[in-house]
Amino acid sequence: MKPKSKELLLILFLALSVSILISIKVFIYDGCYAFDSNDDANHTFVNLKAAQDIMKNGSVPEINLYNNFGTPLLGDALTFPFSIQSITYWFLPNYLAMTINRAIIAFLTMIFLFLFLRSFLSPISSFVSTIIVFFAPGAFWNFAHHHYQMTLLCFSWILFIQTRLLRSARNDDNRHHETMQRHSERTYVIPSKARDLLLLWLGYFIFILSVSLQLVVFSLPFLILYLPIMDGLKKNKALTLNLTALILAIVATWPHISLFFHNIADSTRANWSPYSSVFTTLRDQILSLLFPPTEWIHYGINGHFTVATYFSIAFIIFAIVGAISLISRNRKLLLLIILLGFLPAIAGFLLQFRYGQYLPFFRSVDSSRVWWFSNIFLALAVGSLIDSKWKSDFSIIPKAIICFLTITIIIFYFAIPFKIFEIIDLALIHKLIILFTSISLILVLLSRKQYTVGKLLIITTILLAQIPTLIHVMGLNMGSCSKWNHYFSYKEAATFQPLHLLQEMEPHYRLASEEYTVEGHDLKAIFADVLGSDARAIISSQLLQNILLDNKLIKIDANYFFTQPWQSDKVSELGIRYLLVKEKSKDLASKKWNLIAEDKDNERGYFLYENPLKPTIAHIDQDGNRHFIKELQLIPNGIDLELPDISKEGNLIVSLSFSKSYRVYVDEKETPASMNYLGMMQIPIKPGNKNVHITFNRTSWFKLFSYIFISIVLLISSLYFFTSRIFGYK
Amino acid sequence: MESSNRIILITVISWLLIIASLFLHTSGIIKIPFFNLKQSKGAIVVVEENYKGFNLVAIKEEVYAIPHGIPLSNPRRMKRQGTFEAHSKEEAKRMIDANKEDIEPRLYLVENNFRGFNIYRLGNRYYIVRAMHKEHAVPLPTKYPYHERYAGSNIENARGFVTKLKESEF
Structure with a gap:
């Protein structure tokens, strides 16, 4: 078999095996699907449904009126209705769409990661390094989520195209001197440039529309610096093309980007993050890099930090030694690994655990996510070690450093029972990883030539080090599809459960559930066109939270939920007709709320109460008297109301969180709205007014497509400019 | 090849x-x-602050009496720094009063999670403390977590006491 065919087979095997592996429970447990029952089921599925319903009516998906008194859809940090991975949701049920997305995206990610790494490494080193990057715990944990799963695919795609550009630019230079006038050369080079610029633009365009912008921001230093590090700043044609593609992609997606920052600025997450203060001592912070925290920390920690900081001793040590091996071989690659691998990795660590809390932007983000990108360059170092000629690549000082590292690891290993109490009962796999790492280093130091055994030992150690990640992230020890882990779930978790309670509620009325928002009932009520009230969104309004908190209506969790003591008056004013609680409530019963349904079969029990006033989401307030409006219709991004006859002036209160982005028309005449004391929309009305039309309006299809159009026009102009002027072909 | x-x-x-x-x-x-890799569980529960210069903090089924100035860390590490490990809040206080962990008598676990309670022997007397949720590793719902309560002079009495006990009364 030809080497190319062998390599193709290797790539396909790798991509397919990973696709199958990450769907492992789908194959093992009946009815199990690969979707996250937390963020995705509660947020993405819900908001994508809202977005699709709006788009089916031909409108831009601007706001989901069904959640948290109105949650913006465009620029939301989790929904991304125009992302490439949201396409499957148009054709398949959400749980199946996510399952298929994961498998396809994993497959493509492995291919593009491999192709990029292959530019520097041998096939086998690329194979191992690709596995390291994909199964790095932080990235792999978040691969479960809609808004993160395209990250590595887009990133490696862009890097791969940049590398192609770099090579073709270098070839150009050579050819330019030799055969500038030859027509045959021109016809080959120009289309190649055009195609690569287009592919780069497309890569950035999809990246921005499909991946959380926080990660896009983290990735930009890597994507901008890669080419200048490889080829310098002077006459770097590839860099020019790359920056052009990036800027034009930003132009094309500008409405999306600006709305994201607009939303996040007002959100509850602007100055707070659930990721701070996880590991408080330096010992814990360093241990968390070497062993999965969930295996040694003495209390339960939540979320991805159970494992996300785990690099493994093997990865860290082999990356360092790999970098050292490049000192005498390839200084440019070494520089790349240091600047885009080690430095950002260390910066991410310091920002996350030491200094981020003092800095405004970093306080509210998880800075360890920079590792998703730096890992690629650290994996290049590991691959370089496997490809190196070992002893001959190391002079006396590097040897001394490796020797020091080896002795340190051995001392560390033997110190565990005496000094490192956290890991006294360390699992066998970690002991093996430490031992194999130190033996590998000894082999690196002593072998006179490339030892097959030594290389295999390094590869085996690296592969072993992935196992804890696989087990913890996918919950492979749980003996169940979804227990204690939300990487996989049964399809029922994608919708409101128990379903019969949902059927008791009338559409277009409002529910509030007294439960941690992670449970998601409040949000998933949208599947029966029932409006929820609790907040579970990155971009839920800080102002509304403060108002509701001041009125003692809510309890804070990751976001917030409505809770007792129930203030019937305020709850009615907010248009809440139904309350879902977990215990029978004497308080509600005393206030004449009716228990209309319950579900005791459920582990904890759910009780659905109905407000005796049966409030709708809009009412007229006249001197403190409320008249609920029955004649209302939810329309895409807004609401239409028919007003009853009124005898004097009053205020129309619509239980949607006040925003200046709402346009209000009373009898087709634009009327200014204000915010009432509960943060809701308040519109002055007079006797004789017949109807009110409210619509949330921040953008339009015209605006969205104009930016794309402008970007494409500039792109075509750039293609002409670059091919004819910069590269000297006419 | x-x-x-x-x-x-x-x-x-x-x-x-x-x-x-x-x-x-x-x-x-x-x-x-x-x-089979371990998975951390449980929560840190503050049981009582500032009892004679100690904070009482519980993790899983144990109560730790931590002298002021000692950071909360791994229990094994804290133990080397003068922290006492007890089965109940009252036992932790007895240790603080005696200024040592090795007191006599100590709570000795006789039965784990009998109808939601751990039964301990203290000399000739039997005490119960609310057990923890098997999977969550936090105390089962109770008004006074980590509180020991006298349940009888033998194990049968203690079991009978638990059987009669309404959880809400505890």
Whole structure:
């Protein structure tokens, strides 16, 4: 078999095996699907449904009126209705769409990661390094989520195209001197440039529309610096093309980007993050890099930090030694690994655990996510070690450093029972990883030539080090599809459960559930066109939270939920007709709320109460008297109301969180709205007014497509400019 | 076979073996002890602050009396720094009063999680403390977590006491 065919087979095997592996429970447990029952089921599925319903009516998906008194859809940090991975949701049920997305995206990610790494490494080193990057715990944990799963695919795609550009630019230079006038050369080079610029633009365009912008921001230093590090700043044609593609992609997606920052600025997450203060001592912070925290920390920690900081001793040590091996071989690659691998990795660590809390932007983000990108360059170092000629690549000082590292690891290993109490009962796999790492280093130091055994030992150690990640992230020890882990779930978790309670509620009325928002009932009520009230969104309004908190209506969790003591008056004013609680409530019963349904079969029990006033989401307030409006219709991004006859002036209160982005028309005449004391929309009305039309309006299809159009026009102009002027072909 | 081809082949087989064994382990067909990795559980519960210069903090079923100035860390590490480990809040206080962990008598676990309570023997007397949720590793719902309560002079009495006890009264 030809080497190319062998390599193709290797790539396909790798991509397919990973696709199958990450769907492992789908194959093992009946009815199990690969979707996250937390963020995705509660947020993405819900908001994508809202977005699709709006788009089916031909409108831009601007706001989901069904959640948290109105949650913006465009620029939301989790929904991304125009992302490439949201396409499957148009054709398949959400749980199946996510399952298929994961498998396809994993497959493509492995291919593009491999192709990029292959530019520097041998096939086998690329194979191992690709596995390291994909199964790095932080990235792999978040691969479960809609808004993160395209990250590595887009990133490696862009890097791969940049590398192609770099090579073709270098070839150009050579050819330019030799055969500038030859027509045959021109016809080959120009289309190649055009195609690569287009592919780069497309890569950035999809990246921005499909991946959380926080990660896009983290990735930009890597994507901008890669080419200048490889080829310098002077006459770097590839860099020019790359920056052009990036800027034009930003132009094309500008409405999306600006709305994201607009939303996040007002959100509850602007100055707070659930990721701070996880590991408080330096010992814990360093241990968390070497062993999965969930295996040694003495209390339960939540979320991805159970494992996300785990690099493994093997990865860290082999990356360092790999970098050292490049000192005498390839200084440019070494520089790349240091600047885009080690430095950002260390910066991410310091920002996350030491200094981020003092800095405004970093306080509210998880800075360890920079590792998703730096890992690629650290994996290049590991691959370089496997490809190196070992002893001959190391002079006396590097040897001394490796020797020091080896002795340190051995001392560390033997110190565990005496000094490192956290890991006294360390699992066998970690002991093996430490031992194999130190033996590998000894082999690196002593072998006179490339030892097959030594290389295999390094590869085996690296592969072993992935196992804890696989087990913890996918919950492979749980003996169940979804227990204690939300990487996989049964399809029922994608919708409101128990379903019969949902059927008791009338559409277009409002529910509030007294439960941690992670449970998601409040949000998933949208599947029966029932409006929820609790907040579970990155971009839920800080102002509304403060108002509701001041009125003692809510309890804070990751976001917030409505809770007792129930203030019937305020709850009615907010248009809440139904309350879902977990215990029978004497308080509600005393206030004449009716228990209309319950579900005791459920582990904890759910009780659905109905407000005796049966409030709708809009009412007229006249001197403190409320008249609920029955004649209302939810329309895409807004609401239409028919007003009853009124005898004097009053205020129309619509239980949607006040925003200046709402346009209000009373009898087709634009009327200014204000915010009432509960943060809701308040519109002055007079006797004789017949109807009110409210619509949330921040953008339009015209605006969205104009930016794309402008970007494409500039792109075509750039293609002409670059091919004819910069590269000297006419 | 060339060395590089041999390495590729062995690596591919190793990767396949890992995937296959994870499939077997996850499906329960073969339980591979090698893959049984620990998973942290439980929460840090502040039981009482500032009792004679100590804070009482509970993790899982144990109460730790931590002298002021000692950071909360791994229990094994804290123990070396003068922290006492007890089975109940009252026992922790007895240790603080005696200024040592090795007091007599001590709570001795007789039965774990009998109808939601751990039964302890203290000399000739039996006490109960609310047990923890098996999976969450936090105390089962109770008004006074980590509080010990006298339940009888023998194990049968203690069991009978628990059987009669309404959880809400505890």
